[in-house]
Structure formats: structure tokens, C-alpha cells
Amino acid sequence: MPLSKRPTLTQYLIDQRRRFPGASGDLNALILDVSIACKAIARAVAFGELGADSASSGGAVNVQGEVQKRLDVVSNEMFVRQAEWSGHLAGMASEEMELPYQIPGEYPRGKYLLVFDPLDGSGNLDVDVTVGSIFSILRAPDEVVTSGRDVVEADFLQPGARQVAAGYALYGPSTMLVLSVGNGVVGFTLDPNLGEFKLTHPDLRVPEDAQEFAINSSNSRFWEPPVKRYVDECLAGRSGPRGKDFNMRWIASMVAEVHRILMRGGLFMYPRDNKDASRPGRLRLMYEANPMSMIVEQAGGLASTGYERILEVKPTNLHQRIPVILGSRDEVRRLEQYHAEYAAGTDKPFESPLFNTRSLFMRGI
Numbered sequence: 001m002p003l004s005k006r007p008t009l010t011q012y013l014i015d016q017r018r019r020f021p022g023a024s025g026d027l028n029a030l031i032l033d034v035s036i037a038c039k040a041i042a043r044a045v046a047f048g049e050l051g052a053d054s055a056s057s058g059g060a061v062n063v064q065g066e067v068q069k070r071l072d073v074v075s076n077e078m079f080v081r082q083a084e085w086s087g088h089l090a091g092m093a094s095e096e097m098e099l100p101y102q103i104p105g106e107y108p109r110g111k112y113l114l115v116f117d118p119l120d121g122s123g124n125l126d127v128d129v130t131v132g133s134i135f136s137i138l139r140a141p142d143e144v145v146t147s148g149r150d151v152v153e154a155d156f157l158q159p160g161a162r163q164v165a166a167g168y169a170l171y172g173p174s175t176m177l178v179l180s181v182g183n184g185v186v187g188f189t190l191d192p193n194l195g196e197f198k199l200t201h202p203d204l205r206v207p208e209d210a211q212e213f214a215i216n217s218s219n220s221r222f223w224e225p226p227v228k229r230y231v232d233e234c235l236a237g238r239s240g241p242r243g244k245d246f247n248m249r250w251i252a253s254m255v256a257e258v259h260r261i262l263m264r265g266g267l268f269m270y271p272r273d274n275k276d277a278s279r280p281g282r283l284r285l286m287y288e289a290n291p292m293s294m295i296v297e298q299a300g301g302l303a304s305t306g307y308e309r310i311l312e313v314k315p316t317n318l319h320q321r322i323p324v325i326l327g328s329r330d331e332v333r334r335l336e337q338y339h340a341e342y343a344a345g346t347d348k349p350f351e352s353p354l355f356n357t358r359s360l361f362m363r364g365i
Contacts, residue, residue: 009035009177009188009197016181027137027181030088030112031165034135035177035197037082038169041075041119041133042190045171048128069125072096075118075133089114090140091151093318095287100151100318111145112164113138113156117287120168121253130172132255136291137165153318160290160311167295168255178204178259180298185262206301207265210328214249214257215269222273225349226306226338232350241350254283258292258326262299267327267335271306281305281323285315289324302332306339 007015013028044051051071076096083089084101087108092101095117103109114137121131138158144151167179175190177197187201213234220228234246249266251257257268270282283289293303293310303310303326313322325335341347 006198006200008199009179012186012188012199016183026088026110026112027164029086030083030110030114030137031167031179031181033083033086033088034079034114034116034167035169037078038133038177039175039190039195040078040082041071042169042171042175044071044074044078045119045125045131048125068096069119069122071125072119072122079114079116079118079133079135083114086110088112090144091155092116093156093286094118095284095319098319100153100156102150109145109148111140113140113151115156115287115291117284120255120288121251124251124253129251129253130170130256131253132171132259133169134255134288134291135167136160136163136287136294138162139164156286156318157315159314160285160293163290163294163311166291168258168291170255170259172256176200176259178262178295180295182298185295185299187262204262204299206261206296206299206328208300208328208330210265210267210331211244212247212249212260212264212266213269213327213331214251214260214266215271216250216252217248219273219275222275224272224274224306224339224342225347226335226342227269227271229338229347229349230335236350254288254292258296261296261301261327265328267325267331269335270324272323279321281321283322283324285310285313285320285322286318289322292324293326296326300329301327302329304332304336306335307343 010032013031017025017028076094080092080101083092084103085107088110089103089112090109091103092114114135116133116135118133119131120134124131141155144155165181167177170176177188179186185204186199187204188197189200191198215231233241237245261268272280289310296303305323306325325332338347
């Protein structure tokens with residue numbers, strides 16, 4: 001399709017609203033506010049080392065116990081300032097803020113909650129690797145909307161299945177916005193000449209056939225047996241039980257990992273491990289796992305902790321961490337099966353013939 005004929009994000013959202021005549025348009029306007037924040041962040045990221053020490057440490061430690069990059073702070077501010085004033089939100093929550101953000105008294109309040117990771121993968125900024133922003137939109141509880149009271153943490157603690165919309169922006173060779181409003185997944189690419197997001201991927205689907213998986217193998221000694229079994233089978237290649245070769249990837253940027261899965265299929269895993277008993281998982285449920293799970297499931301994939309569907313997990317706190325396994329449907333189901341067999345004591349871990357008791361290393365040669 002010629003560039004001039006590609007719908008913009010605004011045109012796409014208007015078309016979606018026409019399908020629901022009773023819709024107020026507030027959701028569309030909120031998504032456009034988010035898209036403007038993402039454009040501003042994309043510009044800041046693009047300046048790299050030219051951007052007034054943009055990749056340097058901000059000096060502060062956020063609620064996650066992580067040292068903030070300056071662009072973490074700047075990106076968070078861009079989200080807040082762009083979304084707070086328009087009257088669509090009852091409140092916000094962010095990876096970079098310990099408590100929910102209250103809409104200032106001089107601005108009207110709305111019926112939605114915005115939850116976001118303003119700059120996912122910011123640890124990669126100093127090596128110029130793709131980063132992004134992740135966002136989730138929820139409906140505020142009726143009592144918050146009718147009373148106009150300040151939001152509290154409990155208002156945000158809704159299962160991911162109740163998300164109204166979710167998406168991410170990708171700041172790479174091109175800037176993209178990937179979005180779901182509950183009827184599939186679409187992708188927009190930023191036209192730098194017009195400053196508009198143009199529809200370039202009208203129906204993103206996770207390919208069913210997978211020959212790639214992404215996991216941080218440096219943590220392998222801490223993995224649970226089902227994950228070790230899966231990875232060992234993949235690494236065994238054509239001669240192993242899977243009967244085909246797999247490629248292993250790891251970018252350490254969830255946005256980049258999930259985007260590759262949408263484009264090429266595969267599996268992304270940040271599973272439960274025993275490295276730190278206080279953290280059953282590494283990724284944040286509210287503003288990483290939930291929005292990405294909605295995107296992947298709306299595109300035909302699956303998202304699981306290994307033991308349950310992520311979108312059905314009831315959050316217990318705003319910054320809760322959770323194991324994440326998402327991607328091509330059959331691969332996620334296989335891992336869920338391995339977890340179920342492990343829990344039942346019926347699993348059969350894969351043993352490579354190179355290292356078992358009949359291997360050449362046990363023959364005394």
C-alpha cells in the first residue's frame with residue numbers, strides 16, 4: 001500500500017470507534033496522548049550521547065532497587081505530563097514511581113487508569129540497543145469515578161484480562177507503536193517526515209512454528225527442572241527429541257524480544273528460579289507481563305507463568321514480579337505440560353547422549 005494511503009493512528013482509532021457508536025472517544029484520546037509521549041521519548045533516545053548525557057545515570061534508585069538512567073526519569077516525566085491534563089485518567093502508576101500518581105487538582109479526572117514502564121531495557125542505552133515503552137490501560141473502579149477520590153494501590157490491582165488496551169513503542173532503526181484494543185494487534189511505524197504513526201502491520205499474528213527461543217542462559221543453574229528440560233531439548237537440535245535446530249537469543253530488552261516473536265515466532269522466557277527466594281519472578285506483572293501478554297494472546301500466542309495464564313493472575317501489589325513464558329502457542333503449551341509433569345512427579349528430563357553414563361567420557365578413553 002502506498003504511504004499516502006496508509007491510515008494514521010488517529011484514523012485507525014476513529015474507525016474502531018465507529019464500530020461502537022456508544023463509545024465516548026475518551027479511550028481514543030488517551031491512546032493518542034500515549035502516542036505523543038512515545039514520539040517525544042523516541043526523539044530523546046535518538047539523540048543518544050548527543051542528548052545532554054541522556055544515557056548517564058540519574059543517580060537515584062527507583063522502587064525496584066535499580067539505579068535510574070537519566071532517560072528513565074525523563075521518559076517517566078513525558079508520560080505523566082502528556083497524560084495528566086486531558087481529563088481521561090483517574091490516576092497513573094509507573095515502574096519509576098513507588099506510589100500511584102494522583103491527577104493534579106486543577107485538571108479534570110476521567111474513568112481510566114494508565115500503567116506503564118516508560119523506558120524498558122534502558123540498561124542497553126549505552127550500547128545503542130533497541131529499547132521501548134510499555135503501557136496498559138484499565139478502567140478505574142466505579143466508586144473512584146463517581147466519587148472523584150484519589151486513587152489508591154488497590155484500584156490498580158486488576159487481573160490482566162480486564163485490560164481495555166495495551167501496547168508498546170519500539171525505539172530501534174524505526175520507531176513503531178504496537179497496539180491492541182481487544183480485537184487483534186496492529187502495528188504503526190512513525191513517519192519521520194510527517195511526525196505521524198502510519199499503519200504498516202494491520203494484523204500481527206505470532207507465527208505458530210517456532211525455531212527460536214530467548215532466555216538468559218547465565219541463570220541456568222537456578223532454573224526449575226521443566227525449563228532445563230525444555231532448553232536442553234532445544235539445544236539437542238535435529239538429533240534430539242524436537243527433531244529440529246533452534247536458535248537461542250537474548251537482548252535483555254523485553255520490548256525487542258516480544259517484537260521479534262510477533263514478527264518471526266518463538267518463545268521469550270524469564271522463568272521462575274531460585275536465585276533469589278524473595279522474588280518468584282523477575283518481570284513486573286502490572287506494567288510488563290500483563291500488557292505484553294495481552295498483545296501476544298491477541299496475536300494468537302499464549303502467555304503463562306508455567307503454571308497458570310498470566311492474564312488471570314490476581315495482582316497483590318503494584319510492583320509485583322512474576323515468571324513470564326510467552327510466545328508461539330504450541331511452545332508455551334509444551335512448557336506448561338512440562339511444569340505440570342514436574343509438579344506431579346511424572347516428568348522425564350532430557351539427557352543428552354553425549355554426557356550420560358554411556359558417553360565417551362565414561363569409557364576411560
